[in-house]
Amino acid sequence: MKKVLVIEDEDLVRKSLEFRLKKDGYQVTPCADGRQGIQAIENGTFDLVLTDLMLPYNNGLEVVSKLKSVSKETPIIVLSNIGLEHVVLDAFNLGADDYMTKPFSPNELSVRVKRLLNK
Amino acid sequence: MIKRKYIYLLFILLTWGNVAVAQNINWEGIIKLLSTQLNSTEILIRVCTVLLIIFSLFFLGFFTTLMIARSKHRNEDAYRKDIKEKYELLLTGIIFNDEDEMQTDEWKSSKKRVVEHFKKRYLRKRINKKYLRDHIVLLHKNFAGTAADVLRNLYIDLKLDKEAMRELNSPDWGTQANAIKELAQLNIIEAKKKIKSRTFHENQILRLEAQVATIAMENDDPFSFLGKDKNHLTEWHQINLSKIIDTIDRERLPLFSRWFNSKNNSIVEFCIKMTLQYDQFESIPDLTELLNHKSQNIVGEAARTLGEFAATESQPMLLKVYRNATIPIKRKILTALGKCGTHELVPFLQQQLVQNEISIAMEAGKALRLLGDEGIQVLKDQTNSMLYGVGDICKHLLDERI
Numbered sequence: 001m002k003k004v005l006v007i008e009d010e011d012l013v014r015k016s017l018e019f020r021l022k023k024d025g026y027q028v029t030p031c032a033d034g035r036q037g038i039q040a041i042e043n044g045t046f047d048l049v050l051t052d053l054m055l056p057y058n059n060g061l062e063v064v065s066k067l068k069s070v071s072k073e074t075p076i077i078v079l080s081n082i083g084l085e086h087v088v089l090d091a092f093n094l095g096a097d098d099y100m101t102k103p104f105s106p107n108e109l110s111v112r113v114k115r116l117l118n119k
Numbered sequence: 120m121i122k123r124k125y126i127y128l129l130f131i132l133l134t135w136g137n138v139a140v141a142q143n144i145n146w147e148g149i150i151k152l153l154s155t156q157l158n159s160t161e162i163l164i165r166v167c168t169v170l171l172i173i174f175s176l177f178f179l180g181f182f183t184t185l186m187i188a189r190s191k192h193r194n195e196d197a198y199r200k201d202i203k204e205k206y207e208l209l210l211t212g213i214i215f216n217d218e219d220e221m222q223t224d225e226w227k228s229s230k231k232r233v234v235e236h237f238k239k240r241y242l243r244k245r246i247n248k249k250y251l252r253d254h255i256v257l258l259h260k261n262f263a264g265t266a267a268d269v270l271r272n273l274y275i276d277l278k279l280d281k282e283a284m285r286e287l288n289s290p291d292w293g294t295q296a297n298a299i300k301e302l303a304q305l306n307i308i309e310a311k312k313k314i315k316s317r318t319f320h321e322n323q324i325l326r327l328e329a330q331v332a333t334i335a336m337e338n339d340d341p342f343s344f345l346g347k348d349k350n351h352l353t354e355w356h357q358i359n360l361s362k363i364i365d366t367i368d369r370e371r372l373p374l375f376s377r378w379f380n381s382k383n384n385s386i387v388e389f390c391i392k393m394t395l396q397y398d399q400f401e402s403i404p405d406l407t408e409l410l411n412h413k414s415q416n417i418v419g420e421a422a423r424t425l426g427e428f429a430a431t432e433s434q435p436m437l438l439k440v441y442r443n444a445t446i447p448i449k450r451k452i453l454t455a456l457g458k459c460g461t462h463e464l465v466p467f468l469q470q471q472l473v474q475n476e477i478s479i480a481m482e483a484g485k486a487l488r489l490l491g492d493e494g495i496q497v498l499k500d501q502t503n504s505m506l507y508g509v510g511d512i513c514k515h516l517l518d519e520r521i
Contacts, residue, residue, distance in 0.1 A: 012207060012254060013261045019211040081261075105264030106215055 001027045002117055003044075007037035007051040007063060008079070017050065020106050021113070034058025038066045046074055048117055050109075053080035053087070061094055068095035075116040079104065202247055206254050209237060214258070214269045234276055242277060252279050256301050271305050280307045287313050292320075296328040303332035311336050318344035327356050331363045341371070345378045345386050352385040357392070364393065376402035384414045391420040395427055407433040410440045418444065419451040426455025434460055438467065450482045457486030462493045469497050477508050484516045 004026045008014035011032070018028045029044070031037040035057035041049070049067055053060035060078055067076050078091045081102040088099050098112055146168075153164050213230055241247050252274070259270045274280060286298035287310065299317065302310040315337065317329035326348075334341045352360075364372070375390035376399065391409070394402045407430070409421035418440065425433045434456065441452045453471065456464055468490070471483035487494030498513040515521065 010257070010261070012210075012257055015207050016211050016215055016258065016262070020215040023215065102261050103259070103263040103267060104261075106262055106266050107264060 001025065002047040003027045003029065004113070005029045005031065005037065005040055005044075005046040005049045007031045007034065007040075007049070007055060007060070009033055009052060009055050013052075016106070017109075020110065021050075024110055024113070026113075032056075034060070034063055037063050041067050041070055045071070048113060049074060049076040050113070051076065051078055053078055053082060053091070061090060064091060064094045064096050075119070077109075077112060077116065079109075199250060202241065202250055203254070205241065206251055209233060210254060210258060210270075210273075213273060214262070214266045234273065238277060245282075248277075248279060248282055251277070252282065252301060255279065256304050259304055274305050275307075280305070280309070283307070284310055284313070287317075292322045292325045296325045299325070299328045299332050303328075303335050306336060308336070315344075319348060319350075321350075323350070323353070323356065326350065327359055331359060334360070334363050334367065338371075340373075342373050342378075345390065346381065348386060349383055351383070352389050357385075357389050360389070361393065361396065369397070372397055374399055374402060376405040379405050379409055384417060387412070387414075387417050388420050391417070391424055395424045398428075400428060403428060403430045403433065406430070407436050410436050415445055415448050419448050422448070422451045422455040426451075426458035429459045431459050431461060434464070446476060446479065449479055453479065453482035453486050457482075457489035460486065460490060462490060465490060465493045465497060468494065469501075472497070472501060472512075473504065473506055473509055475507075477512075480509055481512055484512045488516050 002025075004021050006014060006017050006021065006028055008017060008030075009032055014030050014032065018030050021028045026048075029040055029046070031040055034051075034055035037049075037051060037055070038058055040046075041063070049063070051060045051063045055063070058066075060080065064076055064078065067074055072095070075097040076095070077098040077100060078096045079100050079102060080087070080091075083101045091099050097116055100109060100112070150161060150164050150168065213233060242251070255270050255274050259267055259274075262270070280302070283298045283301050284307075286294050287302075289295050289298070295317070299310075299314050302314065311333075314329050314332045317325055318333055320326045320329060330344055330348075333344065375393040375397075378386055378390045379402075381387050381390075387409070391406065393399075394406065403425065406421045406425050406428075410418055410425075410433070412418055412421070422437060422440075425437065437452050437456055437459075441449060444452060453468070456468070460468075465487065468483045468487045472480050472487065474480065484498060487497050495517070498517055501513045502510055502517065504510045504513070
């Protein structure tokens with residue numbers, strides 16, 4: 001079973017993502033802030049990471065750079081309600097594999113996760 | 120939790136006990152004893168005793184209220200947590216399915232059953248409805264596509280839109296503003312008329328929410344409020360309006376020059392900014408006319424926009440207005456001339472470079488630099504000028520490191 005790390009501070013959104021990804025057959029580890037997310041990355045191995053951008057303690061960009069310094073191959077999808085060009089470019093420059101702007105379709109997310117895991 | 124309740128009860132009983140005992144005390148005897156012991160007058164002791172009793176009672180009342188409020192708050196939190204878990208199960212279960220799965224009769228009937236169960240079990244209390252509404256709004260903000268449609272349908276099925284519509288009539292402007300936000304987020308068409316009627320409300324926040332919602336929801340002239348709003352648009356208000364304008368289709372945008380003749384100067388300024396933001400070049404003649412406006416701020420904004428549009432045709436009018444303009448406006452016009460001017464302007468700019476006002480000289484120098492070789496040659500010629508500051512300005516502007 002593929003392991004997915006979900007880092008999202010909004011409780012309800014995190015649980016919804018968890019529900020959807022579990023339904024798709026993944027083992028999901030939820031984290032409520034950037035610090036927890038970075039700890040999870042340091043202590044475990046994941047097949048994919050899904051992170052929000054605006055997070056308490058450490059933001060999503062810090063999570064991206066941490067993940068890429070630990071494991072370059074692990075794909076990461078950034079979820080954010082900021083669609084500004086420079087922010088998107090920053091995320092990709094740090095190594096993000098995909099960027100989705102909120103509101104996003106859970107079905108679309110599901111397909112993107114599948115595509116990245118099958119690469 | 121139970122232990123704490125007993126402590127409060129004990130505390131209240133003890134207080135009552137003390138009051139009861141106090142009624143049987145020989146106060147006169149105590150006061151006399153105190154006045155002889157403390158060498159003080161009886162009246163002073165009486166006043167002090169009364170004050171002491173008042174403050175003790177006040178503190179007691181305050182403490183009791185505080186404890187009751189805390190306990191109530193704690194109970195509410197526990198209740199909210201409990202109901203939240205139930206709502207999470209309902210919402211995630213209903214909306215996060217595959218699109219194909221959602222088309223099946225089985226899914227539809229199971230959704231109907233869950234909704235009915237919820238209506239009976241959890242939606243009788245108004246507070247429960249409020250929590251569910253908050254949850255749906257939050258999810259709707261984050262999810263799009265089928266999930267958003269399902270959430271909207273659920274919101275309508277549970278008649279939560281009616282609750283929000285009712286809140287639009289609340290005497291509290293905060294409740295109204297929240298209801299407007301919610302109805303706009305879930306695009307409840309029925310509410311459009313009521314929301315639009317609040318776009319001129321005297322309360323600034325309510326007015327802003329109504330205007331933002333109207334722009335997002337209304338297809339028929341959503342910006343019409345700009346022609347009627349007599350209230351000053353603060354910077355904060357303008358930022359919020361421009362944020363929502365940024366999310367709508369360009370085809371729905373009107374020509375903002377339509378409101379250049381508004382008597383509300385803040386609306387004219389806002390419309391000039393939007394004209395620039397959305398590159399509405401067809402408004403250049405109207406912008407040029409605004410250079411004759413009474414408000415210096417509007418003249419400055421118009422000049423800046425004409426410069427950004429590189430509107431060469433506005434050059435004669437900019438020069439005409441320049442003569443009688445104030446120094447800040449003169450600076451803005453010079454900046455605009457640098458961007459939209461031609462080499463014919465070089466003698467005029469050279470004249471401005473060598474006059475007394477240093478800030479004007481700086482802008483004239485920058486404009487000369489923007490005009491290309493001819494302008495740069497003028498700057499080079501003036502590097503050794505004996506006039507105060509001019510030489511330094513020219514050297515600064517010619518410095519390739521800047």
